[in-house]
Amino acid sequence: MSNDVLILAEHLNNKVSDISFEMIGKAKELAGKFGGKAIAILMGSGVKSLAESLGADSVLYVDDPALTQFNPEAYSRALAAVIKDRVPRVVMMGNTSMGMDVGAWLSVSTGLPLIAYVNGLAVEGSTLVATSQIYGGKIQAEAIPNGESCIVSCLAGAFPVGAGLAPAQTVEQIASPVPLNDLKVKFVKLIEPEKGDVDITQQPILVSIGRGIGGQENIELAQELASALGCAVSSSRPITDAGWLPKTRQVGKSGLTVKPKIYLALGISGAPEHLEGMRGAELIIAVNTDAKAPIFDVAHYGATCDMLDLLPALTEKIKG
Amino acid sequence: MNIIVPIKQIPNLTDELEINGDGTNLDHDALQYVLNEFDEHAIEEAVLTKESASGTVTVIGVDTTGELDSVLHTALAKGADKVAKISGDFPRGTDSHTQAKLIADAIKGMSPDIVMTGVQAADDRDGQIGPMIAAHLGIPYVGVVTSVAAKDGKAVVHKEYAGGVMAEFEVTLPMVVGVQAAHQPPRYAPVSKIRQIAKTAKVDEISGGAPVGSGSSIRKMFKPESAGHAEMWDGDPAEVAEKIVAMIKEKGLLK
Numbered sequence: 054m055s056n057d058v059l060i061l062a063e064h065l066n067n068k069v070s071d072i073s074f075e076m077i078g079k080a081k082e083l084a085g086k087f088g089g090k091a092i093a094i095l096m097g098s099g100v101k102s103l104a105e106s107l108g109a110d111s112v113l114y115v116d117d118p119a120l121t122q123f124n125p126e127a128y129s130r131a132l133a134a135v136i137k138d139r140v141p142r143v144v145m146m147g148n149t150s151m152g153m154d155v156g157a158w159l160s161v162s163t164g165l166p167l168i169a170y171v172n173g174l175a176v177e178g179s180t181l182v183a184t185s186q187i188y189g190g191k192i193q194a195e196a197i198p199n200g201e202s203c204i205v206s207c208l209a210g211a212f213p214v215g216a217g218l219a220p221a222q223t224v225e226q227i228a229s230p231v232p233l234n235d236l237k238v239k240f241v242k243l244i245e246p247e248k249g250d251v252d253i254t255q256q257p258i259l260v261s262i263g264r265g266i267g268g269q270e271n272i273e274l275a276q277e278l279a280s281a282l283g284c285a286v287s288s289s290r291p292i293t294d295a296g297w298l299p300k301t302r303q304v305g306k307s308g309l310t311v312k313p314k315i316y317l318a319l320g321i322s323g324a325p326e327h328l329e330g331m332r333g334a335e336l337i338i339a340v341n342t343d344a345k346a347p348i349f350d351v352a353h354y355g356a357t358c359d360m361l362d363l364l365p366a367l368t369e370k371i372k373g
Numbered sequence: 374m375n376i377i378v379p380i381k382q383i384p385n386l387t388d389e390l391e392i393n394g395d396g397t398n399l400d401h402d403a404l405q406y407v408l409n410e411f412d413e414h415a416i417e418e419a420v421l422t423k424e425s426a427s428g429t430v431t432v433i434g435v436d437t438t439g440e441l442d443s444v445l446h447t448a449l450a451k452g453a454d455k456v457a458k459i460s461g462d463f464p465r466g467t468d469s470h471t472q473a474k475l476i477a478d479a480i481k482g483m484s485p486d487i488v489m490t491g492v493q494a495a496d497d498r499d500g501q502i503g504p505m506i507a508a509h510l511g512i513p514y515v516g517v518v519t520s521v522a523a524k525d526g527k528a529v530v531h532k533e534y535a536g537g538v539m540a541e542f543e544v545t546l547p548m549v550v551g552v553q554a555a556h557q558p559p560r561y562a563p564v565s566k567i568r569q570i571a572k573t574a575k576v577d578e579i580s581g582g583a584p585v586g587s588g589s590s591i592r593k594m595f596k597p598e599s600a601g602h603a604e605m606w607d608g609d610p611a612e613v614a615e616k617i618v619a620m621i622k623e624k625g626l627l628k
Contacts (some may be wrong), residue, residue: 060413065534065538066538070535089377096391100585108438109608122540123540124542125513125514125515126514133462149535150532150534150535151519151534152515153492153493153501153516153517153551154504154514154515154517155504156500156504156552157469157473157500157501157502157503157504157505157508158504158505158507158508158514159508159589160470160499160505160508161470161504161505162472162509165588166499166587166588166589166590167470167499167500167588168498168499169497169498169499169500169501170494170497170498180431180481183515183593184591185498186597187495187496187497187498188386188390188399188495189386190383190495190597191386191390191596191597192390192392192399192594192595192596192597193592193594193595193596193597194498194591194593194594195592195593195594195595196498196514196589196590196591196593197589197590198588198589199586199588199589199590203588203589206500223529237512237513237544237545237548238513238515238542238543238544238545239543239544240540240541240542240550241529241540241541241542241543242540242541243538243539243540243541244531244538244539244540244541245537245538246537246539247534254494257626258621258626267576279532282439282621282626282627283556290554294554294558295558296557296558301537301538303537306535307517307533307534307535307537307553308536308537309536309537310535312534313508314624314626315620315621315624316625317617327491336620336624337603338617338620339603340613343387344605345389347599349602349603349605350600350601350602350603351601353603353604354603354604354605354606354616354620355603355605355606356605356606356607356608356613356616357605358608358609358613359610362569362609362610363610363613363614366610366611366613367614367617367618368610369614370614370615370618371618371621371627
């Protein structure tokens with residue numbers, strides 16, 4: 054076994070995702086303590102320049118036409134072969150749409166433990182200690198792998214991006230270590246989000262609603278407030294899943310990241326996936342009947358009254 | 374189309390979660406358990422797929438609470454055709470690696486065309502069961518999926534990335550899908566219907582093998598200390614509204 058830390062870099066539309074740099078920064082710290090190297094792995098086709106932008110100790114660039122776009126089957130098989138070859142101490146990937154497809158599959162197929170939802174990593178002596186954020190952000194669990202090696206999937210935003218932002222020291226280009234011409238999963242196309250009626254990332258104020266809105270018939274109350282303010286209504290995931298608002302209004306991990314001057318979080322509990330998309334707002338005011346809702350940990354001001362009573366009261370005051 | 378839906382029970386997150394005496398696990402006995410919400414979407418997507426392409430939907434889970442039957446009865450009321458539970462000495466909070474192995478062993482002989490499960494669960498500390506089941510069965514996995522269209526031995530699935538971008542994949546069946554959201558909101562099953570079904574429902578019982586374990590050990594569980602907390606406003610809605618208006622004016626966003 055080596056003492057190296059491998060990082061699976063992610064990219065989409067010719068851009069490396071921030072989480073890749075976040076993990077690389079952390080990996081350099083861990084590898085330094087283990088006495089190994091932080092080795093970033095970037096898979097793609099004709100994108101060596103992306104590999105060169107990764108500030109790891111070295112970069113392994115796997116170039117194959119089957120890796121042009123993310124493909125869970127191709128990525129998993131190629132990465133399993135790299136792990137078998139390099140026998141790293143730690144494999145890091147994002148607890149993201151891409152990383153989640155790969156990590157748990159690799160855990161079973163390589164026999165390495167997987168620790169998921171990781172937002173803290175440290176080395177004590179020669180032991181990796183990984184902290185997971187579970188149960189909707191309500192609990193932290195600190196764990197150590199039973200063997201010497203393991204896979205960790207890291208939450209976006211868990212580590213600072215800075216230390217990973219540097220030109221790569223060395224880039225080694227290889228073809229896929231396993232044949233990828235018999236894949237059962239075929240990438241067809243990327244579908245860009247539909248242009249909505251409004252762009253919620255450009256609004257100075259967002260009236261953002263969650264499950265507390267109760268039912269579709271109450272959406273109108275939020276719309277009325279938004280039109281009185283001259284701004285837009287956004288929401289957490291359950292509202293767009295229910296079809297009560299278009300997908301273009303969703304804030305969070307699988308929706309949009311917003312940074313308005315004022316974010317009114319009404320009836321939103323504040324799951325980690327939602328917080329990821331709005332914690333950068335200048336001023337956050339949260340209203341939720343549950344005084345213990347995690348949204349209050351990121352909000353600047355809060356109240357526990359019923360949003361359905363607040364909405365008409367607020368609309369009326371603004372209309373003056 | 375033979376569709377199998379593995380499900381997981383998790384603690385109700387709106388309850389206060391307490392940690393046990395030695396600080397390494399939740400005090401599970403004090404908690405209410407509910408069906409993982411992503412699994413509700415998986416059941417819905419499976420029933421929608423069956424309705425458009427014909428076939429059968431089998432919902433299966435590891436009974437970690439002794440209360441799985443009621444979850445399975447609800448699944449039948451929502452349109453599942455068959456239900457099964459895996460029984461054995463599997464306590465509440467049994468790790469994902471163990472649940473995935475038990476489910477994979479149980480469904481191996483059922484020749485599924487599509488296995489649909491929730492993309493994640495709030496207690497997946499050692500990872501998500503969907504990709505693990507796929508690895509055990511040696512079939513492909515695509516997760517964070519919001520629509521599935523299956524015909525002629527293939528499925529076209531839409532996978533979500535950040536920022537609303539989606540990727541379309543065409544997959545040769547059989548496969549495992551990790552459902553993020555069904556393409557319609559999960560349907561509601563009236564309690565009276567569930568009660569009616571519970572009287573006659575047959576839950577297949579499968580005896581599970583030995584737990585494989587997560588491969589890691591929790592040495593400490595704790596509640597996160599938040600870096601900060603909102604300054605709370607008391608008062609009735611009119612007073613709170615007054616304060617919000619003042620803030621909006623302060624930011625110069627209201628004349």
